[in-house]
Amino acid sequence: MELFADWHTHTNYSDGRATAEEMVAAAARRGLAQVALTDHGPRAMFIGVRDAGVYRELKKQAAPLSEKYGVQVLVGAEANVISLDGEIDLPPEIIKELDILIAGLHPQVWCRPWWKTLNWILPNRLGKSIYQLREMMRRDNTRALVAAVHRNPLTFVGHPDLVMAVDLDEVARACAVAGCAMEINTGHHYDRDGVVQAALRRGASLVVNSDAHFPGSVGDLAAGAALLDKYRVPPERVLNARRAPGNRPDFPFNETDAPGNYVFLH
Ligand SMILES: [Zn+2]
Ligand SMILES: [Zn+2]
Structure with a gap:
């Protein structure tokens, strides 16, 4: 399957190692449309942006x-x-200016209220090595991610089931209802097959990104494209897949004059 965009990358405003310009130049070398x-x-502890401003x-840099x-x-x-109620760490006035909104569970985050960091996030960190603990945390993690899907205008959930375990079927069901995709993240090793299978079972869309x-x-994105081919996922189910003419996505992207080029709506 041919993919036209990579919608998950980091710059040195957070924990990326390069400037926005260097990342965009790399996208051009790959031949991406977006x-x-x-x-x-x-x-995000130690790696988040200094503030939402x-x-x-970055928006000012985007057009040039x-x-x-x-x-x-x-x-x-x-x-x-x-x-656990699905709040995310951005205010509504910033969210409405963004082109893409990803939400994900990360084991290095300051919670609200702060003490939840101790009895939700910390056990997840330990759960990487203790199987029973991982299973115990799965219920809380699933509740939080499902609530986030329903509560926020997400484009997709980032790397579901990476490190912080979730019930992928529950997440996929919520995504299908809310019109939010599930990510196949080629930058991490986790049960990406499980993500594709759950999305197909529950009717959720998918998206493939590098997390560069x-x-x-x-x-x-080759590993993700190969996975889509393995499960014969139709391009209509993949937000960043190129589609045959006459079979363009109507949400959340609009076709422009250039074939295979899409513009985000908000
Ligand atoms: Zn992440
Ligand atoms: Zn990331």
């Missing part, structure tokens, strides 16, 4: 970079789920 810069939300700075490199540059965020932190990884 790239999204999606730095970590501010409550950073996304506005699009012009210079011939790649449509989107600005998004990889927000953190910070409570270096220019060399931008648009490195």
